[in-house]
Amino acid sequence: MSTLTKPILVVGSLNMDLVVTVAELPQKGETIFGKTFTTFPGGKGGNQAVTAAKLGSKVTMVGAVGRDEFGERLRCSLSQSGVGTSYISLAETSTGTALITVDQRGANSIVVVPGANYACCQQDIDSALEAAEVPGILLVQNEIPETIVEYTIRAAKGKGWTTILNPAPARLISEGLLSMIDILIPNETEASVLTGGKAGAEDEAAQVLLDRGAAAVIITLGSKGALCCTVEQKQQILPYKVDAVDTTAAGDAYVGALATALAEGKTVLESAKFAAAVAAIAVTRPGAQPSLPWRDEVDEFIRKQEGQQ
Numbered sequence: 001m002s003t004l005t006k007p008i009l010v011v012g013s014l015n016m017d018l019v020v021t022v023a024e025l026p027q028k029g030e031t032i033f034g035k036t037f038t039t040f041p042g043g044k045g046g047n048q049a050v051t052a053a054k055l056g057s058k059v060t061m062v063g064a065v066g067r068d069e070f071g072e073r074l075r076c077s078l079s080q081s082g083v084g085t086s087y088i089s090l091a092e093t094s095t096g097t098a099l100i101t102v103d104q105r106g107a108n109s110i111v112v113v114p115g116a117n118y119a120c121c122q123q124d125i126d127s128a129l130e131a132a133e134v135p136g137i138l139l140v141q142n143e144i145p146e147t148i149v150e151y152t153i154r155a156a157k158g159k160g161w162t163t164i165l166n167p168a169p170a171r172l173i174s175e176g177l178l179s180m181i182d183i184l185i186p187n188e189t190e191a192s193v194l195t196g197g198k199a200g201a202e203d204e205a206a207q208v209l210l211d212r213g214a215a216a217v218i219i220t221l222g223s224k225g226a227l228c229c230t231v232e233q234k235q236q237i238l239p240y241k242v243d244a245v246d247t248t249a250a251g252d253a254y255v256g257a258l259a260t261a262l263a264e265g266k267t268v269l270e271s272a273k274f275a276a277a278v279a280a281i282a283v284t285r286p287g288a289q290p291s292l293p294w295r296d297e298v299d300e301f302i303r304k305q306e307g308q309q
């Protein structure tokens with residue numbers, strides 16, 4: 001790793017994913033048979049931290065787990081991937097869980113029970129920011145309390161960090177907070193919620209969010225790629241074509257990879273292209289954290305794809 005590479009701090013959730021595969025997602029009131037049941041380390045914060053660390057970034061995570069087996073497995077998954085875990089606290093509630101159903105095309109539905117994620121505390125955030133030698137890239141998502149998300153962004157911005165909010169699950173953001181966000185990364189549904197469902201196409205939603213203060217907006221569009229927007233330019237990032245097995249954590253792979261590329265000094269557009277490759281690999285394998293690729297695999301994937309063009 002180059003000494004010029006910036007550190008990444010992730011403040012967010014850690015969940016054990018309880019995953020059932022099915023032919024089709026159940027309708028309301030319907031009982032169906034599942035095919036398999038597996039547990040995978042997940043949580044949007046944990047997935048983003050693991051992605052960036054496996055890609056070679058220096059990553060620290062702030063979060064909380066319970067004093068239970070799930071919490072222990074989540075901490076192990078972080079450290080095995082190279083994520084710093086000094087600021088993962090032990091809460092008196094159970095570790096967060098996510099109940100996930102994945103259909104035969106890789107689409108999913110997710111219900112999160114936050115548990116210990118709501119014990120993520122300001123003191124750990126202050127200590128982690130203080131411990132960094134230089135300001136780096138901050139990643140936050142919405143699976144921790146709103147007050148903590150807001151506190152983190154303000155504290156990091158005040159210390160010169162680049163702030164990235166992945167507003168998942170979606171909740172409204174004040175203009176005051178939006179103006180402290182360097183890059184906002186919602187998916188299509190989240191962008192619609194953030195704009196009150198009033199903006200039509202994605203480029204309109206992105207414009208509304210830029211007008212309200214975000215410095216850059218990247219709307220992820222699943223198999224359609226992403227739309228990358230700043231005040232100066234709007235550009236569609238084309239997706240890589242792969243056979244999706246499980247789309248869980250694709251968005252997290254995208255966000256974590258974007259942070260790695262930015263930390264290495266790439267532009268937002270270059271970073272968005274790199275992130276698309278990482279997300280494409282992640283959807284070809286089941287589960288959240290086990291599906292996230294190491295750097296060598298990503299470099300090889302990009303080389304092969306470029307060779308085919």
Ligand code: RIB
Pocket residue numbers: 013015016017041042043044047097098110112143248249250251252288
């Ligand atoms: O983004 C995917 C993640 O969302 C899963 O790992 C699950 O834990 C939920 O947080």
